[in-house]
Amino acid sequence: MAELGPENLLPVVAAELNQPYTIGDGVPEELQAAARYGQVPNMFPYRMQDGYTREAAPREMAAVVLDNSKLRAVILPGLGGRLWELFDKASGKQLLHTHGAPQLANIALRKAWFAGGLEWNIGTRGHSPSTCDPLHSAIVHTPDGQEILRMWEFERLREVVFQVDMWLPADSDVLYAAMRLRNPNSHDVPMYWWSNAAIPETPRTRVIAPADEAFGSDYATDITRVRPTDYEGIDGTWPVRSPHAADFFFDIDPAERRWVVAADDDGDGLAMLSTSRLRGKKLFVWGQGHGGQRWQEWLSPGAGPYAEIQAGLARTQFEHLALPAGAEWSWVEAYGNGRLDPETSHGTDWDAAVAHAGARLKELLPNEQLEAMLPAAIRNADVPPSTMLGLASGWGAVEKARRRHNGSAWLDESGTPFADESVSAEQRPWLELLAGQDFGGAASFVAGADWEELLAAAGNNPEARFHLVTMKHARQDLAGAIAGYRGLLQDPVATSATQALTRRGLALALFATGEDAQGLAELATACRLEPASIPLLTEAMTLSIRHGNPAQALDLAGRAPEGSAAVGRVRFLTALALARSGRVPEAARILRDGVEIPDLLEGEDALSALWQEVCPGEPVPPAYQFGMH
Incomplete structure (x- = not known):
């Protein structure tokens, strides 16, 4: 089995799941x-x-x-x-x-x-x-x-x-x-x-x-x-x-x-x-x-x-x-x-x-x-455990502490204890914030009005302000997010990583409000600030192509560190950007050399579609046929 690898550090703030389901005749x-x-x-x-990745090796579980x-x-x-x-x-x-x-x-x-x-x-x-x-x-x-x-x-x-x-x-x-x-x-x-x-x-x-x-x-x-x-x-x-x-x-x-x-x-x-x-x-x-x-x-x-x-x-x-x-x-x-x-x-x-x-x-x-x-x-269901076999995340312990802090109800943990020992570096900054300590930032995220109040009370702290505006963006307060991101970019104390995430967040909010040109510019700046981030690169290339600027996608790929071009998603996006730029033979060459996308989305038939576009009349290779219908 392949290793799960690190989690993506880009906060999930865009409206991605709110797709209406089409309901036909005869459905109550x-x-x-x-x-x-x-x-x-x-x-x-x-x-x-x-x-x-798709590089499997023996693992014990x-x-x-x-x-x-x-x-x-x-x-x-x-x-x-x-x-x-x-x-x-x-x-x-x-x-x-x-x-x-x-x-x-x-x-x-x-x-x-x-x-x-x-x-x-x-x-x-x-x-x-x-x-x-x-x-x-x-x-x-x-x-x-x-x-x-x-x-x-x-x-x-x-x-x-x-x-x-x-x-x-x-x-x-x-x-x-x-x-x-x-x-x-x-x-x-x-x-x-x-x-x-x-x-x-x-x-x-x-x-x-x-x-x-x-x-x-x-x-x-x-x-x-x-x-x-x-x-x-x-x-x-x-x-x-x-x-x-x-x-x-x-x-x-x-x-x-x-x-x-x-x-x-x-x-x-x-x-x-x-x-x-x-x-x-x-x-x-x-x-x-x-x-x-x-x-x-x-x-x-x-x-x-x-x-x-x-x-x-x-x-x-x-x-x-x-x-x-x-x-x-x-x-x-x-x-x-x-x-x-x-x-x-x-x-x-x-x-x-x-x-x-x-x-x-x-x-x-x-x-x-x-x-x-x-x-x-x-x-x-409430009988206490006799022998613990393994701990999971510390988020249950954080939730218990949050509710204790704001005086809201929690549940009986007799049968399902959330032990303090489960808390890791991922959750610790949030427990420190609850305890009134200075907030030094966190790679993880939380949601909820009381968390926003605590972050707002942290004062002119760029890390707290970043998390606060991110939470507004995630709940689709786009006006508040854009204002917050722009205000944070005026802060010279913010780290390069925080500035990159801020510009990326601003870009997504601008796209959502129809300001595509500004969004593309912010994405390009974000990638220059964090050139080693493959998730940021692939997202920026995807959005550059989607919003009509394949040349920017190619420029971003060209500026990425050595080895980035070998990443399956980057190879595919490079081929797609070449095709959208009229450089069809170069796009076809990449596909013929072989592209494997480990994070291919269920229902994503982009490989087959691009092959048919740049190699017209040639049968789609079986390895590229992912169409579900």
Whole structure:
């Protein structure tokens, strides 16, 4: 596996995520309203995780194994608490898509992500901010004698605490996971949760859920109500039949049991069951086109194709639900081998396949038995850890200190302690600010009105002023941001690095208000102040091209330190700038020599588009075919 690398020091301030979702015919107004609710402009105060490469090497990673006579589960607390393996001993099969070489790629909300296993997604639509971060982890011994693996963290975007308790009773056919979300705030919080399982995609894999219709999205057209078994002339419940990437959010009647199951040639495959709060069930496929196959090889080299089945709070992933002030939500999920009869599950009679799968899952785990586990799971959620296994970030400890400082409520930490030992150099400046000490700056960021008040009270401190204006920018106070950035640039005390970030921030705010020429000039100055910053260089080149000045992009690349030109994103942007400058043969030469972009964004088909532009009539090389549709 590649190293995650350093986090990007550029604050995430631009409005990047607030994209309206196109809702088509047949979608209820309730769903449309939930899709409009809770949108965020960006992932501030998080920093992006884009310092990785595709240069893999052997790595050791702490794992927790839950084992009984039926199943063997392997969990990675250091990588978002990912359930990495679920091995069914009777069939000898891995129920999850898993492999020995996880490949980091730009798929998550903070960019870095890897395919495989079962992950926990919280915050807003996308793969979780914590997907490549450690979670606090511990072993818990409950009063009834059960051993539980507990993982938890403070989620900074929504300011909530999430908790995952996992256990595997002796001789159980299923692995259990109890989730708890807690909102310590005095206001409602838009909430999003999806448990996302990657499953092996075989030629005979079929996915079944108790619904005739779904809300469909094919990454190219509106979200509409569709019949998965008759979608664009194919039965989309067979992943191998989908010509392109697609989502199917099964519209399960509230009176029905919540489940989704995959079945291979033998009828074996992952079953995901849940108590009633987890309403949504989904199938995602990459599709059988060149792009879908290329993405799967890019994400899971040599490991074979996969699809995904998922379970979430809402009917679709376009929605947020309101978690009330001071409230907590809990539910239980279960995972095991559905062991369906292949003849019935793979037959042409969908109703018969659904009825059969429902009966088999009732044998696997009766719904009454699963629902009866919820009260005990809620009680056990506050049982203190018996043995700590690992610490995660110190942001939970900082949040506790912040609330103590301003007199606001916090939550009971009995079951999920945020230890002072978790605080690192990343969080320490903010604790010092809370303690009334001089603020000497920080590479990390925070958000919230009380933080802004503390920074404003720090006086004529350039580092405090920089963070204050950055926070205004992140919440899209563009006028305040522009005024603050310009004022800070008059301060001769600010360091070169702070001046560079200030000019970069000013440039982004100017672009957002239509002042492109000034924005381009500020970007160029920022790059001259910090010439070794690859993230700043690639962002400046991208924006220079986007705003009609490819010559500036080429100039910035030419001034960058030796070695910068070899960076995949820089090579691509150089080729793109050459093409936009009319220097097509030079652009084509770069593409023919080969370009690999480690942080290629999901759905980004820029390599193929540029090839077709500069090498017209020549087939696009397979390595450049990432189109999902």
